[in-house]
Amino acid sequence: MEKKKYYISTAIAYTSGKPHIGNTYEIVLADAIARYKRQKGFDVYFQTGTDEHGEKIELKAKEKGVSPQEFVDEVAGEIKRIWDVMNTSYDRFVRTTDKNHERVVQKIFKKMYDKGDIYKGEYEGLYCTPCESFWTESQLVDGKCPDCGREVENKKEEAYFFKLSNYQDRLVEYYNSHPDFIKPDSRKNEMINNFIKPGLQDLCVSRTSFSWGVPVDFDKKHVVYVWLDALTNYITNIGYDPDGSSDEFKKLWPADLHLIGKDIIRFHTIYWPCFLWSLGLELPKKIFGHPWLLTNNDKIGKSRGNAIYADDLVDLFGVDAVRYYVLHEIPYANDGNLTYELLIERTNTDLANTLGNLVNRTISMANKYFDGIVSNKNVKEEVDDELISMVNVLDTKVEEKMDKLEIGFALDEIFEVLRRSNKYIDETTPWQLAKEDGKKDRLETVLYNLLEVIRVCAVALKPFLTNTSENILKQLNTTNEDYQFLDCLTYENMKPEVLFARIDKEKKLKEIGEVNNLN
Numbered sequence: 001m002e003k004k005k006y007y008i009s010t011a012i013a014y015t016s017g018k019p020h021i022g023n024t025y026e027i028v029l030a031d032a033i034a035r036y037k038r039q040k041g042f043d044v045y046f047q048t049g050t051d052e053h054g055e056k057i058e059l060k061a062k063e064k065g066v067s068p069q070e071f072v073d074e075v076a077g078e079i080k081r082i083w084d085v086m087n088t089s090y091d092r093f094v095r096t097t098d099k100n101h102e103r104v105v106q107k108i109f110k111k112m113y114d115k116g117d118i119y120k121g122e123y124e125g126l127y128c129t130p131c132e133s134f135w136t137e138s139q140l141v142d143g144k145c146p147d148c149g150r151e152v153e154n155k156k157e158e159a160y161f162f163k164l165s166n167y168q169d170r171l172v173e174y175y176n177s178h179p180d181f182i183k184p185d186s187r188k189n190e191m192i193n194n195f196i197k198p199g200l201q202d203l204c205v206s207r208t209s210f211s212w213g214v215p216v217d218f219d220k221k222h223v224v225y226v227w228l229d230a231l232t233n234y235i236t237n238i239g240y241d242p243d244g245s246s247d248e249f250k251k252l253w254p255a256d257l258h259l260i261g262k263d264i265i266r267f268h269t270i271y272w273p274c275f276l277w278s279l280g281l282e283l284p285k286k287i288f289g290h291p292w293l294l295t296n297n298d299k300i301g302k303s304r305g306n307a308i309y310a311d312d313l314v315d316l317f318g319v320d321a322v323r324y325y326v327l328h329e330i331p332y333a334n335d336g337n338l339t340y341e342l343l344i345e346r347t348n349t350d351l352a353n354t355l356g357n358l359v360n361r362t363i364s365m366a367n368k369y370f371d372g373i374v375s376n377k378n379v380k381e382e383v384d385d386e387l388i389s390m391v392n393v394l395d396t397k398v399e400e401k402m403d404k405l406e407i408g409f410a411l412d413e414i415f416e417v418l419r420r421s422n423k424y425i426d427e428t429t430p431w432q433l434a435k436e437d438g439k440k441d442r443l444e445t446v447l448y449n450l451l452e453v454i455r456v457c458a459v460a461l462k463p464f465l466t467n468t469s470e471n472i473l474k475q476l477n478t479t480n481e482d483y484q485f486l487d488c489l490t491y492e493n494m495k496p497e498v499l500f501a502r503i504d505k506e507k508k509l510k511e512i513g514e515v516n517n518l519n
């Protein structure tokens, strides 16, 4: 049977600077979903990349005394390196300075113009340079940019406009007839009440005040507005072309999930659908606006001096501790908080104690009592039932959570089973059984149950903590990735290894020192 395709994308990150842990959260989240879908047999296409044009980048390059291209080459390289440090399994890393993308963006612009959706006019408005957005008076918050809170300035320029108003009614109708289009639900109401109901104004889609962008090929003093350039990355890189698209495009579009942060939902749920309709294309199936990761309950910003970087965290704690923390800390709709202290506590309780100790104790006992060869002796007791039935519904429980994109809650389901397993050791007291005559087969059954539960949990953890999962399966010396409790395996030649060393909090915090003023 042909596998069902699943196209997932992240936002493309600005190449204005090194991405902080908040930006990095998104690629880890997408990676967990992509790996999960692959595990479930989908033919996954996972796209990420960088957003490289715009005035801000032009200015940054100038400050640094390099060309914009040199500037973005370096930052894009750094972003890709961090995505790799996080062990993310994207299929394609795209860049908006890619020549094919630029060529197709020009054609898209022309097609919209020919259709009458884009027209030439003059723009006068309140402009926020860092966000590269024009705002209306009513959208400002306390007279400042509603996105970043900075000052806006009055600006006037000749520009092309996209007739968003052509699609206003269709948008609301689409939202209402496709309840899964925008998630979480609260975001949909925000869009309708704050942006659509007050009336959509035509969107300015070209600029003349700077040149680092894709030129409008029939009017060269204009460059294409950065969001039209950026959003189309989702189609240009899989072979969309107004003159005839590739087979890959036909197979992959519409995307199944655009994963983005809450601050850019407006661009993805208002502008992007209108652009796609203008091109006569279908809309992506789902847009998920994830919450943010804060540091010390504050917005992360380089200027605030509280930016934490994923690669530094990985050096301090290891990649899976960081993956676990960010995935677990933002279970669904609410912002999550990161401090070194919380990261240490979480690593110690969940990873070192609940998971690491369980694996280590179990394999050590199997080696001690049975010379490392354990099979199922089927000497069952009532206490086994709860544990085994929990493991046997784990697949379904994780699936329920993953289908709702509740990644943190899916992890909780797995850790519930791990906690139950630790309790099972306390209840069955293998060290007592080892001392009692006639209990050898019962002891072996207990250890078999534990090894099997650990194996299933390792399989379940694979999309989230990939290295750890592989390490556990290696320690168990098995390649069996069945998601259910099996009765008939034999475990042998197992080698226990410490998965997560317990962190001495005071010592680690001292080591981290005053970095970023976090603690």
Ligand code: ME8
Pocket: 010, 011, 012, 013, 014, 015, 021, 022, 023, 024, 025, 026, 051, 230, 231, 233, 259, 260, 261, 262, 263, 264, 291, 292, 293, 294, 300
């Ligand atoms: O917005 N926690 O790029 P970007 C979680 N180029 N996610 C965060 C975050 C935080 N503290 N801060 C930012 C852009 N993000 C555009 C996207 S897509 C066609 C163009 C998220 O580098 C943010 O919401 O500013 C966005 O989804 C992603 O990081 C990249 O942000």
